[in-house]
Amino acid sequence: MGRKQTSGLRKRGEFWHIEKQVLGRKLFESTGTSNLKAAELMLARRIEEVRQAQVFGARPKRIFRQAATRYLEENMHLATIDKCAHHLKQFDPFIGDLELHQVHMGTLLPFITARKKLGRKNKSVNLALSVVRRILNLSARLWRDENGLTWLDTAPLIQLLPLNDARQPYPLSWDEQYALFRVLPDHLSRMCLFKVNTGCRDQEVCQLKWEWEIVVPELDTSVFLIPGERVKNREDRLVVLNRIAQSVVDSVRGQHADYVFTYRSQPVERINNNGWKRARRQLNLPVRVHDLKHTFGRRLRAAGVPLETRKILLGHRNGDITSHYSAPELEELIEAANRVCEGKSGKTPALVVLRHRAINH
Structure with missing residues (x-):
């Protein structure tokens, strides 16, 4: 039987x-x-x-993996949820089976040591630690069971690492930009040229859609308004096109029904792919994809563009409602963005000084 x-x-x-x-x-x-x-x-x-x-009145025992799963399920709306899931997957072999009260700086130390041995910077480790800290705080303060007990009695102090090993931004010189963009594959070269003239983040370029383009007939141009749910700071992102960025957009118009930038009729997942890495190695340039955004910001500053205008052009959080601009305001933003279109003839002493400092330090 x-x-x-x-x-x-x-x-x-x-x-x-x-x-x-x-x-x-x-x-x-x-x-x-x-x-x-x-x-x-x-x-x-x-x-x-x-x-x-x-x-x-005893609190049920729960392991960290249960809390991590709940956090992911409740926060699928976050723009950074994929990165959170990636961090938690890395943590799982170290603390996944530990009870919540057993997760603290002592038990997190093996993870920190392992990541540092792989050459990860403190900022990268801190991003992962911040996810764990958030989960523990929710477990101690918000999440309650059917008896009204929080999942965790008290949340431990999770200390972030000092940012004493942070890599300094590497704004490109004009010569480096020309050299880099020449050896990049054509589709990446267009995306990078757009990025260095708009200050967009990697995913803002890769996911840019035609439906977000807004024609401004008064100025005979267009802008893009990226919805807040697709932007890191969760605010609508106004993308102002200077004449170079506008020419890049016009060059790919009609190639795809939905996405502005594609490769073989498919959207590009990320700029930091094998094509980018090969070009960087070929030229022995220590530049990252995000440095294109830094380059745009440095050039705006060198051109004398005011801070508030730079914040708008770079998509930084500033409390303004970026979806409401008059034609004169847009014209002022476009004029500011056009100041970085000078090419070699427009190299400024300020950028040369920055380059020397980066090399010497």
């Missing part, structure tokens, strides 16, 4: 599910296992947790 099924467990699909009423509380949840013995052990543990919580 086959083994009698345990009361409170039901096989649905691949996994066993708990379906039982304990001390007036109904348990309906998956065990996440197809092994009956393991499911029985999990059922016994959950029954005891409910009894301890209701009779003695």
Whole structure:
């Protein structure tokens, strides 16, 4: 005879599910296992947790992986959710099976050490630590079970690493820009030329859509308004086109129905791909994709563009409603953006000084 099924467990699909009423509380949840013995052990543990919580006010034990899963499920709307998931996947071998109260700087140290051995900068490690800190804070302050108990008694102090190894921005000189863009594949060269003339982030360029283009007939030009949910700071991003950026857009107009920049009729996932890396190695340039945004910002500053105008052109958070600009205001922004279109003849002493400082330090 086959083994009698345990009361409170039901096989649905691949996994066993708990379906039982304990001390007036109904348990309906998956065990996440197809092994009956393991499911029985999990059922016994959950029954005891409910009894301890209701009779003695004891907090059920939860592992970090459960909290990480809940965080991802509740924050799918975040523009950075993919990066959060990536960080949590890296953490899982180190703290995934630890109970929440066991996650602290001591147990995070092996992760930090491993990332540093791989050559990761402190800023990169801090981004990952910030996700863990957020989850622990939510567990201690917001997330509560059916008995009103928070998932965690108190959140430990998660200290971020000092940014003493931060890489300095590397704004391109005009000669370096010309050399780099010549050896890039054509589709990347166009994207980078657009980026260095608009200050857009990598994903803002890769995901740029024609539906976001707004024609400004009074100025015989157009701008793009990227929705806030596609922007890192969650604010609508006004992309002003100087004459070079406008020419890049016009050169690809009609190539794809939805996306401005494509490769073989498909959107480009990221600029920092093999084509970019080969070109950078060929020229032995320590430039990152994000340095194109720095280059635009430095050139604006060198051209005497005021700070508030630079913030708008670079898409920095400044509290303004960027979707409301009059034609004269747009004209002023376009004129400011055009100041970085001078090419070699427009090299400024300020940029030369910055380049010498970067090399000497």
